[in-house]
Amino acid sequence: MPVGEHAGEVTSWEGPESGAPIGVPLVDLLDRVLATGVVVSGDLVLAIAEVPLVRISLNALLSSVNERVAAPWGNGGPL
Amino acid sequence: MKHTDSGSAAAPESGQADATYVFAVCGRGCDPAALAGLSGQAAGTPVRLLPFGSLEAVVQDVPARAFGEETLRERLSDRAELEQCARAHHAVIAAAADTAPTLPLPLATLYRGDERARAALRADEGRFLAVLERIADRVEWGIKVYAGRRRPSTPAPPHQASRPRTPGGRESRAVGSASRPGHAYLERVRGARDEREQRQEAGLAAADAVDRALRKVAVAGRRLRSHDPALNPEHGVQLLNAAYLVDQERAAELMGAIEQLRRSPEHRGIELEVTGPWVPYSFVEGGDPVAGR
Structure with a gap:
């Protein structure tokens, strides 16, 4: 049982x-x-x-800057 | 449990029949009682176990109409529906993982009936067994590193400090800036740019340092896509979004390592956020194994 005693915490998710x-x-x-x-x-x-399906909804939620690590600073954002 | 050949898959050709939604693959021994109360992805049909080969899949009959490609695309483009689907998927996987080693499948993995599901899953049985062995007694922890909003407590006013590493354009500033306002302006712009570059470099170095430190405790690590800063306006830039596969018994060690990183003076400028423990979603397909493990 790989998750064992932790699984409850995953669902309730309030580990301090x-x-x-x-x-x-x-x-x-x-x-x-x-x-x-x-x-x-x-x-x-x-x-x-594996299907483009996701990109529709995900673009609104997750923006991939995958492997372009410097990208977040394109706008000179705070660090 | 032996729901297999009746009912659900009765009329796959009609297009009105149920489809079989597969949440996860478990080693034998998943307790059906743990799944009993879950509503899963459809109201009114039980979340159940579908044996195949030496393993079991956690499945549910769902109305094919609600999961047709077009319908699904629409539903998942709606944030509330997407969230509902994702949370329902996760709830079933978490419940299954509570009772048996569990390998999560992606959201919306669907087959036209149990027999099709069984045949397809069976073809991958060897791979499933290997993954189950790899993730057994291990959990995933998510670590995100953000550039702190606050400046480091040794602030570098634009005029001094923090320049020695940046080449070019500095030598003259001490001399002429007061008397030549245009020049001073350019110097300030350049200074701000240099400073930003240094902060970027420092941030990436810090993220790498965190990654290295946590891999010492992990069996495998994997970098996920960074989130758009717009998703987390209360945070600074996300420098690292990573997942680590960690032996369950080493959880305390991991937390210790994280605490140490948080306290370390050299990482004062960054924030660490921890999520978990997760069922090892991110390690179903691999991740980079840590050398020697």
Whole structure:
């Protein structure tokens, strides 16, 4: 049982060490349920992670600056 | 539990039948009772286990209409619906992971009925077994590093300090700026730019240092996409968005390492945010293994 005693904390998510707001943060959740995961072969009707489908909704939520680490400072933002 | 051949997959050709939504793959031993109360992605149908090969999938019958490509695209473009789907997906996975080693599948993995699901999953059984072994007794922690909003407590007024590392354009400033206002202006602009570059460099170096430090405790690490600063206006620039696969028993060690980083004077300018423990979503496909582990 890999998650064992921690699993309850995932759902309620208020571990004092996490410093996270109550409830799993949505953006972090989307990082995980959309951007990752195995792609299963076979008769797949739809696997979101591999289909442009996601980009529509995600553009509003997650902006990829993947591998362009310097990008956030394009506007000279605070550091 | 043996819902397999009846009902749900009865009329796949009609387009009106249910589809089989697969949440996750578990090693045998997932407790169906843990899934009993969950509403999953559809009202009224149970979240259940679908055995295949030596493993089980956590599945639910969902109305195919609500999950057709077009409909789904629309639903997931709506923030509230997207959130609802993502949280429902996560709730099932977290519940399953509570009782058995669990490998999460991406949101909206759908098959036309149990038999199709079973056949497809079975084809990947070997890979699933390998991943399950890799993530067993391990959890994922998310670490985000932000450039602090506050300036470091040794502020560098634009006129002094913090310049020695930047080449060019400095030598003359002490001499002529007072008497030549235009020149002084240019110097200030240049100074601000230099300072910003240095802060960028320092921020990236700090993020790398955090990453290196946490990989010492982790089995594997993975950098995720950075979030748009607009998502988190209360934070500064996100310097690092990473996930680490960590042995469950080393959680305290990880927290200790994080605490140490937070207290370290050289990282005074950054903020660390921790999320977790997560079911190892980010390590289903790999991540960079830490050398020697």
